[in-house]
Amino acid sequence: xxxxxxxxxxxxxxxxxxxxxxEHLTELRTRLIHACGAIVVGTFIxxxxxxxxxxxVARPMVNALxxxxxxxxxxxxxxxxxLYQVITLGLYLGIVIASPYVLYQVWLFVAPGLYRxxxxxxxxxxxxxVLLFLxxxxxxxxxxxxxxxxxxxxxxxxxxxxxxxxxxxxFDLVLNVLLxxxxxxxLPVLAFLLSLFGIVTPQFLWKNFRYAILIIAILAAVxxxxxxxxxxxxxxxxxxxxxxxxxxxxxxxxxxxxxxESIARQGAT
Numbered sequence: 256x257x258x259x260x261x262x263x264x265x266x267x268x269x270x271x272x273x274x275x276x277x278e279h280l281t282e283l284r285t286r287l288i289h290a291c292g293a294i295v296v297g298t299f300i301x302x303x304x305x306x307x308x309x310x311x312v313a314r315p316m317v318n319a320l321x322x323x324x325x326x327x328x329x330x331x332x333x334x335x336x337x338l339y340q341v342i343t344l345g346l347y348l349g350i351v352i353a354s355p356y357v358l359y360q361v362w363l364f365v366a367p368g369l370y371r372x373x374x375x376x377x378x379x380x381x382x383x384x385v386l387l388f389l390x391x392x393x394x395x396x397x398x399x400x401x402x403x404x405x406x407x408x409x410x411x412x413x414x415x416x417x418x419x420x421x422x423x424x425x426f427d428l429v430l431n432v433l434l435x436x437x438x439x440x441x442l443p444v445l446a447f448l449l450s451l452f453g454i455v456t457p458q459f460l461w462k463n464f465r466y467a468i469l470i471i472a473i474l475a476a477v478x479x480x481x482x483x484x485x486x487x488x489x490x491x492x493x494x495x496x497x498x499x500x501x502x503x504x505x506x507x508x509x510x511x512x513x514x515x516e517s518i519a520r521q522g523a524t
């Protein structure tokens with residue numbers, strides 16, 4: 256009697272085999288080339304449109320100066336200061352423009368090691384990553400920056416001192432805050448990836464909640480450019496919410512993986 260053919264796993268890889276170490280290196284090189292090419296193209300686009308964003312980025316500082324009854328102008332102290340700022344802002348805009356494609360390349364590199372149903376999450380992974388990053392930038396621009404700049408301007412005015420804000424120094428501060436908060440908002444995506452590969456579990460995240468709060472407090476103290484506690488709490492609040500959201504994301508990923516493994520075991524019996 257012929258042996259019955261082994262049942263097909265519903266989550267079987269489509270690649271038909273494992274990749275060797277050098278094949279992994281070749282694949283990594285390909286993905287890096289594509290990602291770097293996207294960033295270069297995005298940078299050219301970003302430099303072209305950056306002039307239209309300069310006034311938008313300067314608006315929180317201008318409003319803070321007006322609220323303090325000060326001259327609402329930013330200065331540059333180098334002949335090429337304005338050009339340098341256009342190029343710098345264009346580079347950051349280029350990274351943001353290219354980020355969906357870069358994240359897609361990251362996913363293509365890790366996807367061969369995943370089950371088929373996990374690969375279907377590629378669109379959700381890319382879209383959620385970009386949306387969370389943009390939400391972080393929006394939160395920093397509309398919530399953190401206005402309060403932060405008003406505090407800094409009012410703190411240093413009075414007596415013989417008056418602020419003379421340099422364009423380059425101001426934009427360095429703004430871009431660091433925006434990118435820092437935008438990266439922090441990627442915490443649920445990081446939890447998704449780590450849970451997908453079994454590195455963390457929702458039980459682990461919940462058990463170490465107190466240590467996470469301590470790390471968040473230290474990180475907020477480092478990121479916050481002012482010494483007041485209120486600004487630090489403004490930085491901490493979204494991080495804590497994102498940590499709880501990450502626990503929920505991790506629980507959903509683990510639950511889905513267990514369901515897929517259960518279906519695979521049932522198909523093998």
